[in-house]
Amino acid sequence: MYKKPSAKGGTAIRRLMTEYKQLINDGPDGISAGPIDEDNFFEWECLIQGPEDTPFEGGVFPATLTFPKDYPLSPPTMKFTCEMFHPNVYKDGTVCISILHPPGDDPNMYESASERWSPIQSVEKILISVMSMLAEPNDESGANIDACKVWRNDRAEYGRIVKANVRKTLGL
Template identity: 45%
Template sequence: MTTPSRRRLMRDFKKLQDDPPAGVSGAPTEESIMHWEAVIFGPQDTPFEDGTFKLTLEFTEEYPNKPPTVKFVSKMFHPNVYADGSICLDILQNQWSPTYDVAAILTSIQSLLDEPNPNSPANSLAAQLYQENRREYEKRVHAIVEQSWMSFAEEEKELRSTSLAKMHLRRAKTMVRLELMVPTWTNKKSIG
């Protein structure tokens, strides 16, 4: 059943594919168009540069009238990101408008990485360090940037090993099929 929210999400996805904003990517999961996975690349010339940060977006049937629930899956050290990955961003709360689409959400979050709002902190330590000890703040951000590389490297390794296992399983199944067929061919040849 196609609902207005699902049609809108299909349009959002098409727009992201046809005209992708720099440094962000997102797509619905195979299970549901209402559940998206996204990646934001750390903006250049910021402490987040070179980071690769994963997020999830959960939509309800009230979208676009209500914002999605957006969370970082990747570990994040930022004044406006809670420990559970939830994001304190006005457009995801009281400043939401149905005109915002997935591309606007992701680019707004990417901008937030560079321009945090320490006056509305979700992480008080990050906000305090951002205001009072920028060197320590950036040191901690660099650590999570490195962690973002490691998590992607681990996932790629797991994906490769899973793909390799699937390939070996396919080969094994093919060999079993061939072995099961050989007696049939042998019997037919000896009969004929």
């Protein structure tokens, strides 16, 4: 399944290959992730299922993960490739969540170091965190101010917009 030449590509690739293998054999429910092209283990595509009992329920949201060459010392970046109306997701789809920030880099000065990136975190942990982020937005870190406002002031409207996006991602 894997191509041989990539195996010698250093620590980052080895670690990514191990994670990929483990996700295939023993991945959590509602999550699917893997490299887009097995010649380049630094770009992954992933799918996240909308958590139950939230407006995201029933949706399947595609995103890309881009890994740095010194992974896992530095975290990857994550970007939804579908429309995503959420207080912690920038309008271009980039996810803003504490696990994706190294301890030294805190753009919003609100995150405690214990929730931040560390080399023992993983793709699996990120995707699980993002899933719980969908269920419980953190309105202290506004990545999408409009979404923040709607979420805070008009929960019903928030639910409507999100559900409309869910139907869009499913092609309904």
